[in-house]
Each structure stands twice: as structure tokens, then as C-alpha cells.
Amino acid sequence: MIQVTGRRAEKALLLLLCLGKRGSTAFQVRGPVATTQRATAAVRVCRPTALSSVAGGVAEPGTTVACSRKLSKAVVVARGKARLFWDGNPLVYGGAVSRVEGDPAAGDVVDVIDSSGKFIAWGVYNPDSMYRVRVLAREGEAVCHDRDVGAVVKERLLTARDARRAIGLPNAKTDTYRLVNGEGDRLSGLVVDVFAGVVGVSSSAVWVEAFRPEIEGALGEVFGADATEIIWRRSDGRLQQDGWKGNNLSSPGVVAETTGADSEAARGAGSSEEVGAVGGGETGEKRLRSDAPSTVVREHGLEFEVRPQFGQKTGFYCDQRESRQAVRELSQGKNVLDMFCYSGGFALNAAAGGALRVVGVDSSQPALEEAQVNAARNELEGLTEFVKDDALNFMKASCCRRAPAIIAPPLAATPDGG
Known part of the structure; x- marks a missing residue:
């Protein structure tokens, strides 16, 4: 039994529940009425079949769906290392790998199995990275069966959106926030920030680049007409560390790629002159430019002009x-x-x-x-x-x-x- 109390209860539950904690742990919410209501809403979002009673009661995790090895391409975890990944670690380090089967290439979907051949999870393989596999779905999840990256991304986006809604985001005073925070939302190497109607993406992993069409498609489905523009930015330094060998790394003159109604104007402003990288940083981290298109957002009732095509990270430190x-x-x-x-x-x-x-x-x-x-x-x-x-x-x-x-x-x- 884990008891969660106090005004941060709903956030603790989101951490425990939305990351898919395994086992038969029960959760009890105690605290002020408003807190328990929000925390219970968080349980409903992340484990819709898990809630056994109203706020203040005990929520038992729901049933799981069995999944087994399906692919010839697989990464076998070394003996004694499997526990890390059974417990939800989303990154399979090179040192945890015993052998690789099926000769997968960078960007291939692979199964992750333990030394006895038992299926643990599946993810995207990268032989050039210290993270050999970025896990996308684990045994017991409904999205585990089809090895469909786009479907998993959409499911993670929906869960992330509903989790933010459970804690009141967005609202009348705040319309900018972080929707996806990498491993925290089970999409390692991907950050998605929301700036009112503009969606800012930061890519720092090879698999994110390899499956960009699927990710953009999932974003379009989840946001629909609420997103007027999607801005895609590459974190070049981290992509290079991850073994990225693509020909489309952000150059100093091309800061971001955009899709949506305002994409042509944004691209024009984003590539009109060489900007250069902030000293000591990555080439993907561009200097703020006053002539780049701006978006006005609200946070805690304050208004800010942000320029997602330029500036640090996605243009504003939403985290x-x-x-x-x-x-x-x-x-x-x-x-x-x-x-x-x-x-x-x-x-x-x-x-x-x-x-x-x-x-x-x-x-x-x-x-x-x-x-x-x-x-x-x-x-x-x-x-x-x-x-x-x-x-x-x-x-x-x-x-x-x-x-x-x-x-x-x-x-x-x-x-x-x-």
C-alpha cells in the first residue's frame, strides 16, 4: 500500500501511475477534498480500470494483457539485468546487452527479451548509441502487440494530455506547458511543449527522427484544429551523441521546420540569415531573434511573447x-x-x-x-x-x-x- 497525502498528491500519483508501475500496489489518496478529487481524476486518467472507489479510497491496478516475442530482431538482456527493465527502465544500455539477434539496423523495431527468452518489451534499436534500445511498450500493455510506433506515440500523447488535464492544464491563466517530457511520459528523446495553438517539438534521439512522420501524424490527430502549427527542432549535439548520421541536421541558418497554416511565413523568417549557436551550446540552440514570428502565451496569469523557432530549447522553459x-x-x-x-x-x-x-x-x-x-x-x-x-x-x-x-x-x- 502506498499512501499519497498533501497538496501534491495528484502529481505523485501521476508519477506512479502514468509511468506504468508494475505489480499489485494499491494507492490510497488522502488530503484536502480538492486534492483528493484531482488525484482521483489522475487515477482515472492513467488507470481507467484501476479505481475501485471514490476519492479517498483504494485503487488497485487493472488487469494486464499478455504479450510475447514476435520479431526475429531482438536484443537479449544479460543475465541479472532483466529486473531493471521489468521494473520499467525505458533505456537499454549497451552494458546490459548480452547479444543481438537478427542483425537489426539503426531505427529498426526490436523485441527485448531476457536471458531465458522471455519477452520484456519492444522499442527502437540504435547500435551507435549508448542507449541500444529506447523502450516504447512493455509486456502487459494493450499497445504492445502490433509493434506499431505511431499507435504507441498516439497513446502516450493522449495519456500525457489527459494527465495534464487532470491537474488543470491548460486553464484560463495558463495555456503554455510541457505536454511530453521525454522518459517522464515514456517517449525517450522527445519533448513537446504547447504554446497556446502552437506545438513545439524538440528531437534528441535517432528514433524520433526516424519516425518523425508517425509522430507528426499522432500530434495532428491528438490536437486536431487546436494546433495551428507544429514546429520541429533538432537538438543537434544530443542527436550526434545518439549516433545521428542524417543529412538534415539543423544548420545555423535553418533553426526549425514547421508545418501548419503559418509554416511558410515561419520558414521564411527562420532562414533569412545565419544566426549561429549560443556560445558553448548545441547548434540546435539558437539565439533569440526579434524578427522571428512570436506567439503570446499565458502562464499563471502573466503574458509572455515566445518565439518557438528561435531561442533556448523550444523557445521557453515550459518545464x-x-x-x-x-x-x-x-x-x-x-x-x-x-x-x-x-x-x-x-x-x-x-x-x-x-x-x-x-x-x-x-x-x-x-x-x-x-x-x-x-x-x-x-x-x-x-x-x-x-x-x-x-x-x-x-x-x-x-x-x-x-x-x-x-x-x-x-x-x-x-x-x-x-
């Missing part, structure tokens, strides 16, 4: 939504320093939360201009100041000032700039 909200809640009556402020997401939340004064620092002039536009859009320009400077130099010069600081370097977190 930091709750962190920005936390900063807002902590900023009342304080002076706040936002380092690497980009387009002002943290800075403006601090100002909206009652900060006395907020200073944002970034080395990118276009990003600072975007932050100023966003401040004016939210009538917060009187509380905010944006400074163009190298963040480390600014910190050294300001070492004696005392203010809560938000330090979130977008490209300095890992050696490859991820």
Missing part, C-alpha cells in the same frame, strides 16, 4: 512553470536578482509576487529586449531592470549586495550544454 510560481510566492517584499534571465520568466514572476525590485541579467541583447517587452505587456516595467552583462562578471562585481538570487544557467549545467 520551469512550477519553479517560477514558487519564486513568485517567495518574493513578497524582497529585492530579487535573476541571473541568466533570458526573456524574464523568473524576474516577472518575482515582480508579480510583490518584490520591491527585480534585476535581470543576461548576455543576450535580444533576450533582454524580449524581457522588456514582456515586462511592459504585464505592466511590471517599473519594478524590473534588465542588464546586459556576463553573469559571472556581474556576480563578482555585486558580491557585497544582498538579495535573493535566481541562478539558472541554461547552457552551463552540463559539459555538452544540455
Whole structure:
């Protein structure tokens, strides 16, 4: 029995349930009425046959569907390593592989079996990556049988959409959010961000590129008329690490490929001049450009101009939504320093939360201009100041000032700039 309590209960349940936890674990939801209602909704979304009673009751996982080996192409997991994948690990590392059968090529769908020949899962094979298989479906799932990548992607998208709806996204105050967060939504190497009617895709795995038509088709089916445009961006550095040998890697002059009603205009703006990569980062991480098409989105009641064809990641750090909200809640009556402020997401939340004064620092002039536009859009320009400077130099010069600081370097977190 796992008991989940408190105001974050529904999110804990999403983690446990939507990732497909195996076994006969029972879940009990306890907490405020609103929390238990949302958490119970999350159970209904992720395990529709699992809910045995109303909010506050116990939810038993539903029945599973047997699946067996079907393909001649297979990856055999080394003895003693199978437990990792029975328990849901979505990445089969090279060190966990005993042998490969059927001579699969990169991008081929393969079965994953244990040393006794028992079927575990299936996924996409990549001999050039440290991740030999990105698992897409496991034993016991209805989508496991047909080895249909498009069907699995659609199912994962629908589950991700319903999971976000279960916690209230989108809503009147927030229409930008992360729909798919890689392994967290069982689509390793794929990120999907929603910017009102624009869908931003970030690809960082060979299988995502290999099955791009299926992924775009699934996105079109799931969003329908709600998506006016799909923007596809490649994370070049990570794709290269994954063994990508394609001829269509993003060049400095071609930042994103788009489909939808506004695709021609977007492509024109996206390829008019060489942009170059942000220092130290991947060629897929482009500098923000003021002439790129913009989309206005809302997050926690604040409005932001975002340019999904350019800028960091998909154009806006959707995965930091709750962190920005936390900063807002902590900023009342304080002076706040936002380092690497980009387009002002943290800075403006601090100002909206009652900060006395907020200073944002970034080395990118276009990003600072975007932050100023966003401040004016939210009538917060009187509380905010944006400074163009190298963040480390600014910190050294300001070492004696005392203010809560938000330090979130977008490209300095890992050696490859991820």
C-alpha cells in the first residue's frame, strides 16, 4: 500500500501511475477534498480500470494483457539485468546487452527479451548509441502487440494530455506547458511543449527522427484544429551523441521546420540569415531573434511573447512553470536578482509576487529586449531592470549586495550544454 497525502498528491500519483508501475500496489489518496478529487481524476486518467472507489479510497491496478516475442530482431538482456527493465527502465544500455539477434539496423523495431527468452518489451534499436534500445511498450500493455510506433506515440500523447488535464492544464491563466517530457511520459528523446495553438517539438534521439512522420501524424490527430502549427527542432549535439548520421541536421541558418497554416511565413523568417549557436551550446540552440514570428502565451496569469523557432530549447522553459510560481510566492517584499534571465520568466514572476525590485541579467541583447517587452505587456516595467552583462562578471562585481538570487544557467549545467 502506498499512501499519497498533501497538496501534491495528484502529481505523485501521476508519477506512479502514468509511468506504468508494475505489480499489485494499491494507492490510497488522502488530503484536502480538492486534492483528493484531482488525484482521483489522475487515477482515472492513467488507470481507467484501476479505481475501485471514490476519492479517498483504494485503487488497485487493472488487469494486464499478455504479450510475447514476435520479431526475429531482438536484443537479449544479460543475465541479472532483466529486473531493471521489468521494473520499467525505458533505456537499454549497451552494458546490459548480452547479444543481438537478427542483425537489426539503426531505427529498426526490436523485441527485448531476457536471458531465458522471455519477452520484456519492444522499442527502437540504435547500435551507435549508448542507449541500444529506447523502450516504447512493455509486456502487459494493450499497445504492445502490433509493434506499431505511431499507435504507441498516439497513446502516450493522449495519456500525457489527459494527465495534464487532470491537474488543470491548460486553464484560463495558463495555456503554455510541457505536454511530453521525454522518459517522464515514456517517449525517450522527445519533448513537446504547447504554446497556446502552437506545438513545439524538440528531437534528441535517432528514433524520433526516424519516425518523425508517425509522430507528426499522432500530434495532428491528438490536437486536431487546436494546433495551428507544429514546429520541429533538432537538438543537434544530443542527436550526434545518439549516433545521428542524417543529412538534415539543423544548420545555423535553418533553426526549425514547421508545418501548419503559418509554416511558410515561419520558414521564411527562420532562414533569412545565419544566426549561429549560443556560445558553448548545441547548434540546435539558437539565439533569440526579434524578427522571428512570436506567439503570446499565458502562464499563471502573466503574458509572455515566445518565439518557438528561435531561442533556448523550444523557445521557453515550459518545464520551469512550477519553479517560477514558487519564486513568485517567495518574493513578497524582497529585492530579487535573476541571473541568466533570458526573456524574464523568473524576474516577472518575482515582480508579480510583490518584490520591491527585480534585476535581470543576461548576455543576450535580444533576450533582454524580449524581457522588456514582456515586462511592459504585464505592466511590471517599473519594478524590473534588465542588464546586459556576463553573469559571472556581474556576480563578482555585486558580491557585497544582498538579495535573493535566481541562478539558472541554461547552457552551463552540463559539459555538452544540455
